[in-house]
Amino acid sequence: MAHPLISVKNLDLYFGAFHALKDVSVDFDAGELVGLVGDNGAGKTTLIRVLCGIHKPTKGEVWFDGARVKEFHPKLAIDNGIETIQQSVGLCDNLSIARNFYLGREPVKKILGIPFLDFAKMRGESRKVIREFGLRDNVSADDEVERLSGGERQSVKIGRAVEFMNRVVIMDEPTNHLSVREREHVNELAVQLKEQGLLVIYITHDIFQVHKLADRIVIMENGEKVADAKTTDMTAEELEEVIRQGGRKVEKRGAA
Ligand SMILES: Nc1ncnc2c1ncn2[C@@H]1O[C@H](COP(=O)(O)OP(=O)(O)OP(=O)(O)O)[C@@H](O)[C@H]1O
Numbered sequence: 001m002a003h004p005l006i007s008v009k010n011l012d013l014y015f016g017a018f019h020a021l022k023d024v025s026v027d028f029d030a031g032e033l034v035g036l037v038g039d040n041g042a043g044k045t046t047l048i049r050v051l052c053g054i055h056k057p058t059k060g061e062v063w064f065d066g067a068r069v070k071e072f073h074p075k076l077a078i079d080n081g082i083e084t085i086q087q088s089v090g091l092c093d094n095l096s097i098a099r100n101f102y103l104g105r106e107p108v109k110k111i112l113g114i115p116f117l118d119f120a121k122m123r124g125e126s127r128k129v130i131r132e133f134g135l136r137d138n139v140s141a142d143d144e145v146e147r148l149s150g151g152e153r154q155s156v157k158i159g160r161a162v163e164f165m166n167r168v169v170i171m172d173e174p175t176n177h178l179s180v181r182e183r184e185h186v187n188e189l190a191v192q193l194k195e196q197g198l199l200v201i202y203i204t205h206d207i208f209q210v211h212k213l214a215d216r217i218v219i220m221e222n223g224e225k226v227a228d229a230k231t232t233d234m235t236a237e238e239l240e241e242v243i244r245q246g247g248r249k250v251e252k253r254g255a256a
C-alpha cells in the first residue's frame with residue numbers, strides 16, 4: 001500500500017520541563033484536507049512547527065514521502081514543499097506583491113555576466129496570480145502588500161504555494177480577522193488546493209466551519225491527539241463534544 005505523505009510516529013516534545021507534545025502519532029495523505037482543532041495551548045502550532053523543521057522532537061519519528069526525516073531545520077519545509085500560511089506573518093509589508101511572491105527565491109537574470117533581479121518575470125507571474133485568485137482589479141503586482149486587505153494577503157500566500165508546486169499547505173488560523181466574504185474565499189482556495197492533489201492541514205478553533213471543508217478532523221488536547229475521525233464518520237457536534245469533555249480518546253479513521 002502507498003505510504004502517507006507525512007507520517008508522525010510517537011512524537012514527544014519538551015520545552016524545558018514542559019511536555020508540549022505527548023506521544024503523538026498521525027498520518028496525512030496527499031489530496032486530503034485535514035482540520036487540526038483543539039483549545040488554546042493544545043499543541044497544534046507546535047506540531048506543525050515540527051513538520052516545518054522549526055522544532056526538533058525530543059523523541060519519535062517524522063516520515064515524509066516514505067523517507068525518515070533525520071534533521072530538523074527550517075530548510076526542511078522548503079525541501080519538502082511545505083508552505084505555511086499564517087495570518088500575521090509570511091509577507092513583508094513594505095515590499096511589492098511581486099517581490100513578496102518570490103521572497104527567498106528571487107529569479108535572477110544576467111546582463112554582461114552581472115546578476116540582476118528579474119523584475120519583469122516577478123511582475124508577470126504575480127500579475128497572473130493576482131487575477132486568478134480574485135484580487136480587486138485596481139490592485140497591481142507593483143503595489144506594496146501594506147495596502148492589501150487580510151483576505152488579499154492570504155490569497156497572495158496561497159497563490160505562491162500553488163505557483164511553486166508545493167505539496168503541503170499548512171494554514172494556521174488563516175481566517176482570523178477576515179470578513180465573511182474573505183473567509184469564504186480563503187476556504188474555497190483551501191478546497192481547490194486539495195482538489196489539485198496537495199495536502200492541506202487547516203488549523204482552526206472553529207470546528208463547525210472546518211467540518212464542512214475537511215475530509216478528516218484531528219483533535220488535540222493538552223499535547224495529545226485525542227480524536228482522529230473522518231468527517232463522514234463523526235458530525236461537528238460529536239467532535240465538539242470530544243473537545244468539551246477535555247478529550248476522551250476517539251479513533252475513527254475508517255478502514256485505511
Ligand atoms: N517555544 C516555546 N517555548 C516554550 N513553550 C512553548 C513554546 N511554544 C509553545 N509553547 C507552549 O506549548 C503549548 C502548546 O502551544 P501551541 O502554540 O502549540 O498551542 P496551539 O494549540 O497552537 O494553541 P492556539 O490555539 O492558542 O494557537 C503552550 O502551552 C505553549 O505555551
Ligand SMILES: [Mg+2]
Pocket residue numbers: 044045046172
Ligand atoms: Mg496555535
